[in-house]
Amino acid sequence: MTKMLEVSKVNYSYGRAQVLYDVSFEAAEGEIVTIIGPNGAGKSTLLNVVARSHKLRRGNIRIAERGTEKLSQAGIVKLGCVLVPEGRQVFSSLTVHDNLVLGGYVSRRSGTAKATIERVFDIFPRLAERSNQLAGTLSGGEQQMLAIGRAMLSRPKVMLLDEPSLGLAPQMTARIMEVLGELRRESGLTIVLVEQNAHAALGLADRGYLMSGGRVLTSGTSAELKADKMVQQVYLGASADPAPDANPGLAPEQPSTALPSEAK
Numbered sequence: 139m140t141k142m143l144e145v146s147k148v149n150y151s152y153g154r155a156q157v158l159y160d161v162s163f164e165a166a167e168g169e170i171v172t173i174i175g176p177n178g179a180g181k182s183t184l185l186n187v188v189a190r191s192h193k194l195r196r197g198n199i200r201i202a203e204r205g206t207e208k209l210s211q212a213g214i215v216k217l218g219c220v221l222v223p224e225g226r227q228v229f230s231s232l233t234v235h236d237n238l239v240l241g242g243y244v245s246r247r248s249g250t251a252k253a254t255i256e257r258v259f260d261i262f263p264r265l266a267e268r269s270n271q272l273a274g275t276l277s278g279g280e281q282q283m284l285a286i287g288r289a290m291l292s293r294p295k296v297m298l299l300d301e302p303s304l305g306l307a308p309q310m311t312a313r314i315m316e317v318l319g320e321l322r323r324e325s326g327l328t329i330v331l332v333e334q335n336a337h338a339a340l341g342l343a344d345r346g347y348l349m350s351g352g353r354v355l356t357s358g359t360s361a362e363l364k365a366d367k368m369v370q371q372v373y374l375g376a377s378a379d380p381a382p383d384a385n386p387g388l389a390p391e392q393p394s395t396a397l398p399s400e401a402k
């Protein structure tokens with residue numbers, strides 16, 4: 139099966155502070171892979187290096203079986219890999235429709251943009267109803283839908299999502315997970331889902347990786363990870379004090395020291 143994404147031994151530092159240590163993971167075509175781990179584990183940094191919002195300095199990343207060393211952020215999108223960043227980052231002063239149009243800009247797939255926008259509206263009827271509304275006035279869940287819709291406009295082969303469930307009510311989280319499953323089924327999309335919400339992520343993903351302290355601690359099928367002691371200690375048994383809008387007990391904000399330290 140085609141490896142759509144192959145990340146090998148990526149290291150990354152902010153200044154002198156190293157935050158990724160030889161991180162490797164992969165995703166096959168049509169696979170949904172999750173990367174779970176506590177706050178500060180390095181998950182966002184990792185996705186940003188793959189998408190080349192951060193420079194790739196040490197390590198190797200192949201997308202659709204091609205090397206990416208020389209590619210810019212736009213080059214990565216053109217190759218078919220798109221990032222839905224943490225905190226959605228929609229253009230608040232533009233309408234829903236114009237945000238979607240911009241999503242097709244980098245890959246210059248304007249010829250297919252109209253059809254793809256229709257498709258986004260099919261999947262997210264709430265966006266269709268709000269097509270001319272300013273994105274900044276949407277609810278958090280609607281903004282997340284828009285961020286995913288905008289990413290769809292680049293017609294990706296691989297979609298990287300950074301904590302799409304963050305701050306969303308359980309029902310909205312469930313809907314987002316459902317949509318990701320539909321996208322994979324319908325278009326064979328490969329999905330890399332970064333989440334602190336391990337329940338939601340392992341419910342959807344085929345496989346997963348547990349990260350902490352800038353390292354991959356363990357990996358396996360979702361069933362294996364759900365049964366994994368470390369994963370259970372960090373997430374599944376832990377009951378946090380969730381914000382009213384958060385998923386009860388599922389996404390505790392924990393420092394990376396909450397993991398059994400240096401367990402490998």
Ligand SMILES: Nc1ncnc2c1ncn2[C@@H]1O[C@H](COP(=O)(O)OP(=O)(O)O)[C@@H](O)[C@H]1O
Nearest residue numbers: 152155157175176177178179180181182183184
């Ligand atoms: N722009 C930055 N400058 C310096 N340090 C950063 C920056 N962004 C993140 N970090 C640090 O890198 C580590 C990993 O952060 P991050 O990748 O955001 O983890 P996660 O997404 O798993 O919560 C943390 O210790 C964080 O404080």
Ligand SMILES: [Mg+2]
Nearest residue numbers: 181182183224
């Ligand atoms: Mg993050």
